[in-house]
Amino acid sequence: KLEVAECAHLLSETIAFQDSLTAVSDEMATVLYRLNEADVAAKKVYVSTGATAEEIAVFEAVDKEAAARIKEAVLQRAAEQEAAFRDYLxxxxxxxxxxxxxxxxxxxxxxxxxxxxxxxxxxEELLASN
Structure with missing residues (x-):
């Protein structure tokens, strides 16, 4: 079992991000990723100040089918961010x-x-230790 908050926090602390990342509320994470709450057992999202596109999002779905839907939501978020940053940064x-x-x-x-x-x-190290 992967602890979602632990995984997101570990990445925020160990990866050399250019920007400072801040955890957002579960409600904001749902809005940013346009998630169906029924699909999500747990989530933790960190976003940048807007100076970069850097972001961390870790989700635990209720089942594998829900995980596939969350993956699609994540890909949609990446596409939307790409469109937003194309002219901006x-x-x-x-x-x-x-x-x-x-x-x-x-x-x-x-x-x-x-x-x-x-x-x-x-x-991989975190998954191996769980």
């Missing part, structure tokens, strides 16, 4: 085109940074 677009996105069992882990390999390593 075009240097951020590559991060959004190739974010870290990992779905395992009922969990969806999404991270926008310049450090996908470091994120992958951190997630």
């Amino acid at each position: 075009p240097a951020e677009v590559p991060k959004l085109q190739k974010p870290y996105l990992y779905v395992v069992d009922r969990y969806v882990i999404f991270c926008v940074s310049n450090h996908n390999e470091a994120v992958k390593t951190a997630v």
Whole structure:
């Protein structure tokens, strides 16, 4: 079992983000990702100040089918952010085109940074320890 809040916090502390990331409320996470609350057992989202597209989102779905729907919501969020940043901060677009996105069992882990390999390593270590 993956602890969603622990995973998101670990990424916020161990990845070298350019911007400072702040946790948002569960309500804000639902709005940002346009989630169906019935699909989500737990969630933790960190967003940047807006100076970068950096973001962390970790979700526990109620089942694998719900995880697939959450993955689609995450991809939609990335596409919307890419469109928003294209004119505003075009240097951020590559991060959004190739974010870290990992779905395992009922969990969806999404991270926008310049450090996908470091994120992958951190997630693998956390999963191995659980």
